[in-house]
Amino acid sequence: xxxxxxxxxxxxxxxxxxxxxxxxxxxxxxxxxxxxxxxxxxxxxxxxxxxxxxxxxxxxxxxxxxxxxxxxxxxxxxxxxxxxxxxxxxxxxxxxxxxxxxxxxxxxxxxxxxxxxxxxxxxxxxxxxxxxxxxxxxxxxxxxxxxxxxxxxxxxxxxxxxxxxxxxxxxxxxxxxxxxxxxxxxxxxxxx
Ligand code: AMP
Numbered sequence: 001x002x003x004x005x006x007x008x009x010x011x012x013x014x015x016x017x018x019x020x021x022x023x024x025x026x027x028x029x030x031x032x033x034x035x036x037x038x039x040x041x042x043x044x045x046x047x048x049x050x051x052x053x054x055x056x057x058x059x060x061x062x063x064x065x066x067x068x069x070x071x072x073x074x075x076x077x078x079x080x081x082x083x084x085x086x087x088x089x090x091x092x093x094x095x096x097x098x099x100x101x102x103x104x105x106x107x108x109x110x111x112x113x114x115x116x117x118x119x120x121x122x123x124x125x126x127x128x129x130x131x132x133x134x135x136x137x138x139x140x141x142x143x144x145x146x147x148x149x150x151x152x153x154x155x156x157x158x159x160x161x162x163x164x165x166x167x168x169x170x171x172x173x174x175x176x177x178x179x180x181x182x183x184x185x186x187x188x189x190x191x192x
Pocket of ligand 1: 086
């Protein structure tokens with residue numbers, strides 16, 4: 001049973017690594033970005049609301065995001081643990097997640113941060129933009145998403161560091177190499 005978060009700047013490969021960790025540890029990976037994208041594709045009311053923020057590289061408001069996460073964490077497949085990818089991104093979301101977990105008498109085991117240099121990330125994301133045509137992958141929007149990460153999400157990382165559950169992994173390198181680092185880091189964090 002593992003309950004964990006993966007945090008990293010846009011382009012750090014957190015989605016890819018989250019899928020691999022989820023397979024290896026047998027816990028469900030929940031990506032708020034993926035849930036939003038599925039809703040945008042399905043043109044649901046949630047998707048229509050989220051799209052305007054996503055296209056601009058802004059955060060979807062906490063009121064929308066928090067409720068979505070609460071619903072998702074209430075489903076039965078998370079009983080054996082979960083890996084949250086892309087949430088929380090603001091300190092208000094940290095407080096909200098604390099509340100949800102406290103209500104279920106649950107705690108996080110590990111918070112994993114993937115680190116990478118901004119210029120490397122911009123290069124990677126511009127490459128991804130060509131391949132996938134993601135509407136939030138143009139240079140101005142990419143730089144805005146990186147700024148938000150530094151302004152808002154690094155404070156989230158600092159909170160978990162204070163609690164002693166943060167483990168950091170260098171996200172630069174081949175996908176397999178990073179997965180090996182990540183799995184080793186999780187095992188040693190859980191052993192503490
Ligand atoms: P991601 O795939 O994690 O990079 O997320 C893509 C986009 O979805 C972000 O740029 C935000 O617009 C939105 N999003 C995902 N997670 C959150 C969150 N925790 N809070 C606010 N917006 C989010």
